[in-house]
Amino acid sequence: MSKSEVVIEVDAIQSSIRNSLKEFGFKVRGRTFNRQTLDGLTQVINFQMGQSEPPASVFIPGLKENFYGLFTVNLGVYVPEVAEFHGGCLAKSWVQEYNCCIRDRLGPLSGLTKDIWWRTQNTPAVTEEIRTLLLTFGLNFLNRFESRACILKELEGAENNLSYCNTPRIVSSIIYTKQNETEKARNLLQKQVLETHNIRHPEYVRALAIRLGLGVI
Incomplete structure (x- = not known):
């Protein structure tokens, strides 16, 4: 099955940022990056795509938004014992953002707005904005939780x-x-x-x- 244009665009954006995150020790599977800390925690960065809705869906600004064609960036910190005893579920071979007990989004962390969903357009402006926010606000957030x-x-x-x-x-x-x-x-x-x-x-x-x-x- 061929990829949709939206998927291709997010793939390209993520690919453009992958090497920058690799320099800071992150590995990637699918839409999710993992980095291990010395204390046995896992720091997570996830690219989340907006879901498509049925054709008859009605969207109301502020109540029910249409996120198709948009994406956002989630960050989290995984603590194994917390996932075991209090939601999140123990991760298997790879940690997903929903396994984490510390979770936030890149938009609020950057102070730009409560939440940000970017349009899936692989332009230099979008890629550079995501990269800059991740390597400053994003990594600063994760580094605050590098150990128990x-x-x-x-x-x-x-x-x-x-x-x-x-x-x-x-x-x-x-x-x-x-x-x-x-x-x-x-x-x-x-x-x-x-x-x-x-x-x-x-x-x-x-x-x-x-x-x-x-x-x-």
């Missing part, structure tokens, strides 16, 4: 729903458990139970504590 210690420092004292992490206390508690700092892990989960506004969430957190070997909280 960095993640714990970033998440310290954070409440729920950070722009790049929905459940910082849970992520931190799982990392602390792996480091045998069980008291810190328990304290964070206890705080999560007490301060959540979701009536079903405490049950999930208590079950997680049991799975982590932290006992009843």
